[in-house]
Amino acid sequence: MTDGMDFPAADPSEYLDAELYPDLTQLGGLASAIRQLARDNCIELEKVDAEPGAARYITAKIPLSRGRISVLLGAERRWFSVTIEGNAHVWASGGTNDLLAVVEMADSWRQGVTLRGLADRFPFMSYSRLSEAYESGDPVSVQWDHLLGDAAFRQQANVLQAVHRADRLRMLFPYVSHGTIRLALDHLERRAGEIWIAPLADGRFRVESTNSRDSRREVGSVEDAIEIALSYLPG
Known part of the structure; x- marks a missing residue:
């Protein structure tokens, strides 16, 4: 009943x-x-x-x-x-x-x-x-400051710094999950999608967009990873 x-x-x-x-x-x-x-x-x-x-x-x-x-x-x-x-x-x-x-x-x-x-x-x-x-309306820059200054993310520091130097990627909300750098396209609406940059054990990088099933690519340098990530941004 x-x-x-x-x-x-x-x-x-x-x-x-x-x-x-x-x-x-x-x-x-x-x-x-x-x-x-x-x-x-x-x-x-x-x-x-x-x-x-x-x-x-x-x-x-x-x-x-x-x-x-x-x-x-x-x-x-x-x-x-x-x-x-x-x-x-x-x-x-x-x-x-x-x-x-x-x-x-x-x-x-x-x-x-x-x-x-x-x-x-x-x-x-x-x-x-x-x-x-x-x-206050500025969570993105505060989150970047946190990730770049936190010793817990030392393994991802070089990649985080490189991503942060890319103007358009720096505007995205970042967080790290299971070693993967995840960039939320909209910090208020996670369903808007994310771009993922994952350092691999062999020194390569896997880049993908959650908005596309066919977006996963693996490249040999962080510079190439950033270039691909930029290409996944909405026009």
């Missing part, structure tokens, strides 16, 4: 620790408790969702125009882990044992509070330099 929302009808106490979360157990889970707290405090959260199945009791998703707020329960102590997610990045994250504070934080974010203002009012939330750069 289901509860009419494609969720299994069940006793919340089967999934919640009643000693840690007596309020959530009584109200039918995390999402239901957030809705009730919002109503009780005259806070307008248009929608509060949950994951399907048993996870409905321990998860909550609050979709807002500025991104989605995800809340997850702690298992060993009363704790609400919170993440504010944008389309292609995390705005802020944190945790607290006070669910009302989470609801008030969500309301502040809904109303347009800045990252600095959010952290000042809700010290349990923190954000990165990159998140602040997204807010």
Whole structure:
């Protein structure tokens, strides 16, 4: 049987620790408790969702125009882990044992509070330099500064520097995954596609565009790799 929302009808106490979360157990889970707290405090959260199945009791998703707020329960102590997610990045994250504070934080974010203002009012939330750069509108240069200055990317340093010297490639949002330098064509919309430059074990480079199945090519120098990468940019 289901509860009419494609969720299994069940006793919340089967999934919640009643000693840690007596309020959530009584109200039918995390999402239901957030809705009730919002109503009780005259806070307008248009929608509060949950994951399907048993996870409905321990998860909550609050979709807002500025991104989605995800809340997850702690298992060993009363704790609400919170993440504010944008389309292609995390705005802020944190945790607290006070669910009302989470609801008030969500309301502040809904109303347009800045990252600095959010952290000042809700010290349990923190954000990165990159998140602040997204807010100011210049995440690309900040991300390049991070990659070029981080010792963790020492193996890719020569390639990163060469790519950064190419004016048109320097305008793309870079990140490194499994040794591959990935250049996002649009830092706000990852579905716009990426260009990948992967150093190979034999000293060669593999270059490809995620927008074309037939784009993969292997070349012998970073200069050739950059030339191919440039050819994959939209006209």
